[in-house]
Amino acid sequence: MIGSLPKSVLVIGGGGREHALIQALARSPAKPRILCAPGNAGITAEAECFPVAADNIAELTALAIREKTELVVVGPEVPLSLGLVDALLKENIPTYGPKADGAHLEASKVFAKQILLKYNIPTAPAGIFQEVAPALDYLKKRGAPIVIKADGLAAGKGVVVAQTLAEAEAAVRDMLEAKKFGASSAEILVEDCLIGNETSILVVVSRRDYVILPVSQDHKRIGDGDTGPNTGGMGTYSPAEVVTPELLAQIDREIVKPSIDAIAAEGIDFRGTLFIGIMLTPAGPSVLEYNTRFGDPEAQVVLPRIVSDMLALLWAATHGKLRGFELQVHPDAAICVVVAAKGYPGKYPKGDPISFLSTLPPNTSIFHAGTAHNATGEVVTTSGRVLGVTALAPTLREAATRAYTVCEKIECASKYFRRDVGARQLNRSWFVVSYSACFSSPQQRSACVAAPL
Secondary structure (H helix, E strand, O other), X not given: OHHHOOOEEEEEEOOHHHHHHHHHHHXXXXXXXXXXXXXOOOHHHOOEEOOOOOOOHHHHHHHHHHOOOOEEEEOOHHHHHOOHHHHHHHOOXXXXXXXXXXXXXXXXXXXXXXXXXXXXXXXXXXXXXXXHHHHHHHHHHHOOOEEEEEOOOOOXXXXXXXXXXXXXXXXXXXXXXXXXXXXXXXXXXXXXXXOOEEEEEEEEEEOOEEEEOOOEEEOOEEEOOOEEEEOOOOEEXXXXXXXXXXXXXXXXXXXXXXXXXXXHHOOOOOEEEXXXXXXXXXXXXXEEEEEOOOOOOOHHHHHHHEOOOHHHHHXXXXXXXXXXXXXXXXXXXXXXXXXXXXXXXXXXXXXXXXXXXXXXXXOEEEEEOOEEEOOOOXXXXXXXXXXXXXXXXXXXXHHHHHHHHHHHHOEOOOEEOOOOOOHHHHHHOOOOOOOHHHOOOHHHHHHHHHOOO
């Protein structure tokens, strides 16, 4: 099998997800040459990087041809939605990731909702609107809390969970009148608010065959105790113990397999990652959204736990040979704490130098998400989410202690991170906040324990 694997892999993207993918692929016994476009300051130490933007389809295709790439792995959603996979396949370059028709499941929340409803896959009731007045009328009928979603891609920030009708009305006007997300909010979903625990299911798919990866749980909101606006993700951990083996079997039976069968029934030859966001409601698991790539930061805890050869897994999916693939998973728990720039997801500074620890604790990694080298060679911030500090340990508590120790010691003027990543799971058992170095005051520690995460 090893001899048949590709000798060169090009990873598209420049975030924490792509850094985690590169490390996972590098662990393959095949030891492929790994390239990345555009990469970041952390990735440059582990892959050959090329300064080609992830949305430049023509130049990425030319790069893959020029470098004689034997497999392309597409990380972000934008190039998928723009048809990068379609362009590469026309050049007979094997590519992991769905073509544009499959990527539309993420690029359009309306399209995804229509699929869910058409095939009776559990999901929240919703209305679809292009004009303000009908949307406001619908809000009054449904009441609050309620969820407002921009139809198109919005970097994980196009969702408002409105606690009051006034907040919901403002969100509707922001999206449809003020065009807060441009063309992405020309159409919106107004969706009933589901209550429960949220979980992330990552599935490697090849037509109707699939492999479910380790389950994780994300922290979307910017502030401790799940407060403030939504972000692309401020931290995550795996496994998510709330998803018991019995519940995972139910999710597979009622959501995963029906979703994959529905996609195939629509004539979509899907080969890539289907990310299913699920709310565990009192009535049962229900789909929040589909994404069509590895989650970020979910990938930063899921991929390090996979013992199996990731290169072999993605290669098998790309070639329609996934059936029978046996996934091996490390038993250790993993946690990722996202270090962001203060002000994210609003306005935030760029170009702040970052100082790192000379030595990391055991089984701890720093995945770069928004970094670059400045003119003097320093690593500096370039985006809202800057780093993902990931640690593995026999228990989640130990992993959290390791990760937060590193977060505290990273030096950056605009450094910000949530101090309660993992508290959902730890609070469900015997946990009393004991990694006190992670929290700056007794009040914060008390709030974390009490928070209904």
